[in-house]
Amino acid sequence: MANRRTPRRNAYVRSVGRFLPERRMTNREFEDMVDTTDEWIVTRTGIRERRILEPGLGSSYMAVRAARECLERAGASPEEVDVIIVGTVTPDMLFPATACLVQKEIGASRAWGFDLSAGCSAFVFALTTGAQMIEAGRYDKVLVIGSDVMSTIIDYEDRNTCVLFGDAAGAALLEPCPEEGYGVLDFVQYVDGAGGDFLHMKAGGSKRPASCETVKNKEHFVYQEGRQVFRHAVIEMANVSAEILERNRLTGDDVALFIPHQANLRIIEASANRMKIDRSKVIVNIDRYANTTAGTIPLCLYQAVVEENRVRKGDYLVMSAFGAGFTWGSALLRWWE
Numbered sequence: 492m493a494n495r496r497t498p499r500r501n502a503y504v505r506s507v508g509r510f511l512p513e514r515r516m517t518n519r520e521f522e523d524m525v526d527t528t529d530e531w532i533v534t535r536t537g538i539r540e541r542r543i544l545e546p547g548l549g550s551s552y553m554a555v556r557a558a559r560e561c562l563e564r565a566g567a568s569p570e571e572v573d574v575i576i577v578g579t580v581t582p583d584m585l586f587p588a589t590a591c592l593v594q595k596e597i598g599a600s601r602a603w604g605f606d607l608s609a610g611c612s613a614f615v616f617a618l619t620t621g622a623q624m625i626e627a628g629r630y631d632k633v634l635v636i637g638s639d640v641m642s643t644i645i646d647y648e649d650r651n652t653c654v655l656f657g658d659a660a661g662a663a664l665l666e667p668c669p670e671e672g673y674g675v676l677d678f679v680q681y682v683d684g685a686g687g688d689f690l691h692m693k694a695g696g697s698k699r700p701a702s703c704e705t706v707k708n709k710e711h712f713v714y715q716e717g718r719q720v721f722r723h724a725v726i727e728m729a730n731v732s733a734e735i736l737e738r739n740r741l742t743g744d745d746v747a748l749f750i751p752h753q754a755n756l757r758i759i760e761a762s763a764n765r766m767k768i769d770r771s772k773v774i775v776n777i778d779r780y781a782n783t784t785a786g787t788i789p790l791c792l793y794q795a796v797v798e799e800n801r802v803r804k805g806d807y808l809v810m811s812a813f814g815a816g817f818t819w820g821s822a823l824l825r826w827w828e
């Protein structure tokens with residue numbers, strides 16, 4: 492089978508955790524802010540409400556809480572963690588990395604770590620990066636976190652973007668799988684930098700540092716050409732989801748759960764159709780949390796594993812994401828517990 496890797500020891504997801512801000516913001520609230528309706532948002536995106544973090548708390552605040560729950564569920568202590576990888580486009584600050592802030596706050600005294608910037612694909616990329624560290628035999632506990640406070644980079648006067656996003660964090664602890672043939676089995680990932688034109692933040696980096704002008708021009712917010720992003724996302728997320736199945740000689744019927752990035756219900760449905768997977772096996776929570784960028788996949792995983800207790804040993808799970816970059820990818824897991 493082309494490109495099929497045969498890892499010496501797979502990583503598996505030992506436990507999960509999440510953090511959801513308490514404040515719920517409904518579609519109706521946007522009706523007083525911009526020219527939109529609850530009906531437009533629901534029919535075009537599937538979103539009904541989203542969570543918003545209290546101002547003044549950064550991504551690390553949510554990441555720390557998701558990480559703590561994840562470690563508690565595993566019965567693991569922070570000192571045992573070897574590596575912390577935080578996927579985010581909304582770090583507390585440009586440096587130090589949010590991973591360092593999390594390391595200090597949870598007391599992971601032995602860990603090193605870093606942030607991973609891959610837009611909405613960050614959790615999948617972080618999970619596969621952490622899995623490879625475990626496969627390589629060097630580390631035994633890698634904490635993978637996705638955390639984004641999208642409300643801090645959204646222009647709440649722009650109806651094209653403001654209704655789409657929410658705040659949340661999720662975490663997964665990766666460890667070497669005790670049994671062969673389980674855990675993170677495979678992944679397929681891509682970037683296409685040409686997509687950067689359609690989804691980015693214009694200022695605040697080294698090329699265009701923050702100035703009075705950039706603030707006045709609202710260049711520190713998400714810039715998205717929604718239709719263009721949609722066009723690519725709907726094709727590529729579906730393709731990569733089918734690709735991971737095909738190269739592992741699986742069909743939609745073999746898969747117990749499909750965990751898609753939650754950007755738009757129509758993109759999720761297109762991917763599920765392409766995989767020929769029954770709708771009942773697709774985790775959807777975009778209605779409650781909207782697009783939380785690096786948070787979507789771990790929130791879905793948490794829902795499946797903890798809230799719905801519907802994942803069993805031997806189940807095949809496919810995670811797929813598409814985001815800024817463009818970045819996209821799928822991971823195939825066979826559940827072990």
Ligand code: UT7
Nearest residue numbers: 527528531535611650651654717718720721724754755814
């Ligand atoms: O996670 C990272 C990757 N991001 C995504 O995957 C997002 C992908 N894009 C999308 O999900 C969709 O493109 C959107 C939900 C952003 C937009 O849906 P659409 O069906 O593609 O709408 P559109 O951009 O084609 O806009 C249709 C109309 C436009 O009006 P005109 O030009 O036809 O008069 C928009 O101005 O809808 C208008 N519109 C709105 N109307 C009411 C855009 N946003 C709103 C809104 N309320 N909030």
